[in-house]
Amino acid sequence: MSSSPVTDIHSHFLPKEWPDLAERFGTPDWPWMRHTEAGKAMLMVGEKEFRPVYDACWDAGRRIEEMDRDGIDRQVISATPILFAYQRSAAHAADCARLFNDLALGICGKGQGRLLSLCQVPLQDTDAACEELSRAMRAGHVGVQIGNHVGDRNLDDEGLITFLQHCADEGAAVLVHPWDMLARERTTRYMMAWTVGMPAETQLGVVSMILGGAFDRLPESLRLCFAHGGGSFAFLLGRLDNAWRRRDIVRGKSRNLPSSYLRRFYVDSAVFDPTALRFLADVMGEDRVMLGSDYPFPLGEEIVGELIRTAAGFSDAARARMLGGNAAEFLNLADSQVN
Ligand code: CO
Numbered sequence: 124m125s126s127s128p129v130t131d132i133h134s135h136f137l138p139k140e141w142p143d144l145a146e147r148f149g150t151p152d153w154p155w156m157r158h159t160e161a162g163k164a165m166l167m168v169g170e171k172e173f174r175p176v177y178d179a180c181w182d183a184g185r186r187i188e189e190m191d192r193d194g195i196d197r198q199v200i201s202a203t204p205i206l207f208a209y210q211r212s213a214a215h216a217a218d219c220a221r222l223f224n225d226l227a228l229g230i231c232g233k234g235q236g237r238l239l240s241l242c243q244v245p246l247q248d249t250d251a252a253c254e255e256l257s258r259a260m261r262a263g264h265v266g267v268q269i270g271n272h273v274g275d276r277n278l279d280d281e282g283l284i285t286f287l288q289h290c291a292d293e294g295a296a297v298l299v300h301p302w303d304m305l306a307r308e309r310t311t312r313y314m315m316a317w318t319v320g321m322p323a324e325t326q327l328g329v330v331s332m333i334l335g336g337a338f339d340r341l342p343e344s345l346r347l348c349f350a351h352g353g354g355s356f357a358f359l360l361g362r363l364d365n366a367w368r369r370r371d372i373v374r375g376k377s378r379n380l381p382s383s384y385l386r387r388f389y390v391d392s393a394v395f396d397p398t399a400l401r402f403l404a405d406v407m408g409e410d411r412v413m414l415g416s417d418y419p420f421p422l423g424e425e426i427v428g429e430l431i432r433t434a435a436g437f438s439d440a441a442r443a444r445m446l447g448g449n450a451a452e453f454l455n456l457a458d459s460q461v462n
């Protein structure tokens with residue numbers, strides 16, 4: 124029995140430096156890096172401190188070192204969602220996407236073949252998003268990371284469905300990441316935007332796709348994953364099914380019961396609790412959960428892969444699937460043969 128390479132499908136990068144975007148575009152509050160000491164920096168948004176980061180964000184060598192420490196063969200890097208720029212002009216977001224997509228490939232190029240990348244696109248403009256996806260796929264990205272909404276447009280929006288169809292046509296894996304969290308005015312303290320807002324956003328993304336009929340319209344060949352275990356989705360699926368059965372207004376454009384769409388998408392394993400992981404695998408299937416860590420950010424899994432390796436109640440084969448086999452299928456890599 125051979126196992127696929129252990130693959131972390133949810134990790135982020137930040138280049139060490141990039142052009143001054145506020146100056147480039149003539150608009151304020153773009154992200155930039157304030158390097159504080161050797162190997163450390165503060166990610167800034169305008170004049171506000173956003174997050175302390177360290178050199179694993181930009182140094183492929185450091186990443187490889189830490190991957191070896193944690194027993195990770197392969198890592199998929201994607202941008203930090205504050206760089207999506209969906210709320211900006213499409214032209215600026217497209218320029219920003221090209222810039223960071225090329226910088227991501229630069230980091231992967233130093234990763235001994237063990238780093239792969241998901242691009243970002245100007246999702247507020249469907250044509251521009253499709254164009255950048257095609258360019259990035261030709262340049263070497265394996266898929267795309269998108270936010271779970273664009274302003275008030277959820278994932279069942281016509282333009283977003285058109286983009287997802289294009290992802291299927293291009294064979295691009297899609298990681299849906301929460302961003303621009305709801306109830307901002309009530310979650311300003313204690314990082315509640317991360318602990319409460321993000322899981323709710325992700326759930327909203329999945330539910331919109333199901334009830335909006337997106338899965339009914341999109342081809343089964345579309346490979347899609349929701350970050351952070353799908354947020355609040357799995358735990359509240361019974362509530363959604365119950366509502367769907369009892370009130371026709373809940374059903375929207377969906378043809379089938381919400382729980383019948385679980386074969387259409389993956390989730391990552393970033394739930395930080397063995398009972399939650401077991402529950403998630405019971406709901407979604409052991410072939411639908413993939414290692415995802417949020418490395419190297421402060422709220423990511425500290426020893427990447429530890430949860431899957433140590434949680435009770437999984438067979439060796441199930442662990443191998445979650446550590447790598449499912450990711451190989453999601454990414455459509457040749458080594459997807461698993462037992
Ligand atoms: Co993340």
